[in-house]
Amino acid sequence: MECYETQMRTDPMALMSPPTMKTNPPNLLSEAAAPRDLVSIHDLSPAEILALFNLTSMLKQRPADFRGVLAGKQMVMFFEKPSLRTRLTFEAGMDSLGGSTFFVDQTASRLNARESLYDIAHNLERWIDLIVLRTFSHSVVEEMATYAGVPVINALSELEHPCQALADFFTLQEHFGDLSKIHFAYVGDGNNMAHSLLLAGAAVGAKVSIATPERYGLNPVIVTMAKAIADETKASLRILIDPRKAVAGADAVYTDAWASMGHEHEAEERAAIFAPFQVNATLMQLAKPHALFMHCLPAHRGCEVTDQVIDSLNSVVFDQAENRLHIQKAILVWLLGGGVGRFSARSSHAHA
Numbered sequence: 001m002e003c004y005e006t007q008m009r010t011d012p013m014a015l016m017s018p019p020t021m022k023t024n025p026p027n028l029l030s031e032a033a034a035p036r037d038l039v040s041i042h043d044l045s046p047a048e049i050l051a052l053f054n055l056t057s058m059l060k061q062r063p064a065d066f067r068g069v070l071a072g073k074q075m076v077m078f079f080e081k082p083s084l085r086t087r088l089t090f091e092a093g094m095d096s097l098g099g100s101t102f103f104v105d106q107t108a109s110r111l112n113a114r115e116s117l118y119d120i121a122h123n124l125e126r127w128i129d130l131i132v133l134r135t136f137s138h139s140v141v142e143e144m145a146t147y148a149g150v151p152v153i154n155a156l157s158e159l160e161h162p163c164q165a166l167a168d169f170f171t172l173q174e175h176f177g178d179l180s181k182i183h184f185a186y187v188g189d190g191n192n193m194a195h196s197l198l199l200a201g202a203a204v205g206a207k208v209s210i211a212t213p214e215r216y217g218l219n220p221v222i223v224t225m226a227k228a229i230a231d232e233t234k235a236s237l238r239i240l241i242d243p244r245k246a247v248a249g250a251d252a253v254y255t256d257a258w259a260s261m262g263h264e265h266e267a268e269e270r271a272a273i274f275a276p277f278q279v280n281a282t283l284m285q286l287a288k289p290h291a292l293f294m295h296c297l298p299a300h301r302g303c304e305v306t307d308q309v310i311d312s313l314n315s316v317v318f319d320q321a322e323n324r325l326h327i328q329k330a331i332l333v334w335l336l337g338g339g340v341g342r343f344s345a346r347s348s349h350a351h352a
């Protein structure tokens with residue numbers, strides 16, 4: 001045990017500090033990263049989120065400097081739901097860092113249908129350096145993170161979509177700079193996106209206004225967590241039921257599907273309830289003139305957003321999609337280190 005306890009671990013903050021030597025980022029990553037997971041936005045401190053954004057900027061500006069930093073690393077992705085952006089940005093991102101990816105299409109049955117998550121975790125950690133999960137149940141991601149001795153990333157669960165929310169606030173930082181000065185509005189379903197955006201907005205110290213229909217509100221545990229973060233960062237959080245109030249004076253207006261994956265059978269019933277929450281030109285006029293339109297995609301044009309708004313000059317939906325690649329590369333570098341991290345104390349196995 002003693003040798004484990006004395007093993008050096010690099011502070012993830014140090015890992016995410018800007019490099020002093022432009023030409024040699026791998027040296028900065030040569031110590032073992034603390035084994036961590038990204039299950040929720042709450043897994044990152046406000047300072048770590050800003051540090052992650054710094055690393056993301058470097059990866060975006062100078063991708064060639066990071067080519068090969070994850071050489072030899074292997075990532076597995078189990079997806080219980082379909083994906084375009086998340087799958088491809090993780091695969092392309094890992095490839096551009098020199099690592100490899102295995103994708104398991106888990107859409108035909110739940111991940112734990114054949115054997116227990118405990119047993120799956122203790123298999124995977126013997127072969128693989130990092131696990132990415134897209135699940136129905138959030139507890140599946142939490143349990144995998146508890147059992148597996150390698151990092152676990154939530155690539156969307158029913159409760160959160162942290163990678164998307166991080167890409168979104170990085171996109172806002174590119175446009176506005178200081179995130180503590182912006183008013184961010186979300187209107188629509190109190191779903192996984194709304195939860196991660198609320199937590200991320202609280203962490204960066206923004207003014208956040210969220211409006212949902214009464215019966216489709218936010219998870220109270222997430223709201224409590226966000227309020228605790230906001231006490232620390234001085235963020236201002238408003239939870240509303242009137243979309244017009246939420247959007248008034250906003251710098252950015254965000255919406256998402258009215259019926260998320262797994263709720264498609266409720267689409268008709270929801271369409272009537274959510275109609276006043278549609279982001280159209282009339283609603284956008286209440287926001288600041290420069291206000292950005294944001295959506296995680298896939299969008300349901302004519303439902304939660306009109307063509308006029310999503311195709312407008314103020315729409316940044318494809319910037320958000322692009323930034324999924326850059327933010328996830330930063331997350332991978334942060335979690336895997338790129339150096340001796342793969343032989344960290346949590347992993348009792350030697351890799352081939």
Ligand code: CP
Nearest residue numbers: 083084085086296297
């Ligand atoms: N925004 C997002 O996560 O897209 P996919 O469902 O296509 O991965």
Ligand code: NVA
Nearest residue numbers: 191256260261296297
């Ligand atoms: N709330 C949506 C997000 C898709 C990226 C869903 O869960 O389907």
